[in-house]
């Protein structure tokens with residue numbers, strides 16, 4: 001379910017034109033995902049090409065209580081490498097991040113963060129997000 005928050009409208013962002021790699025660190029697991037632009041979108045949750053959509057499309061569980069429409073902060077992640085290749089964070093995303101714990105300068109909402117594919121990424125779900133995910137299972 002890819003969705004758009006009707007209160008903030010659709011966003012424009014560059015999608016990748018070449019393959020790139022994302023290392024997802026969630027809990028004790030580390031998953032390497034090869035992102036192929038030819039396979040986007042996966043029609044999962046979040047903006048087309050977003051970290052959340054890619055994660056879910058490859059079986060990497062990141063919490064996403066609002067369904068990927070920038071209306072919660074449960075998909076909060078730390079982009080440890082490759083942040084410069086990601087779409088810019090806007091006011092709506094920043095407002096939601098203000099409600100999250102353990103926010104860093106490299107924090108993003110996974111459902112709103114769209115890499116352009118010019119760099120490989122390392123993405124970590126913060127400790128509090130991992131705890132929520134574990135409690136849900």
Ligand code: FES
Pocket residue numbers: 063064065066067068069070071072073074075076096109110111112
């Ligand atoms: S899933 Fe709610 S803001 Fe990303």
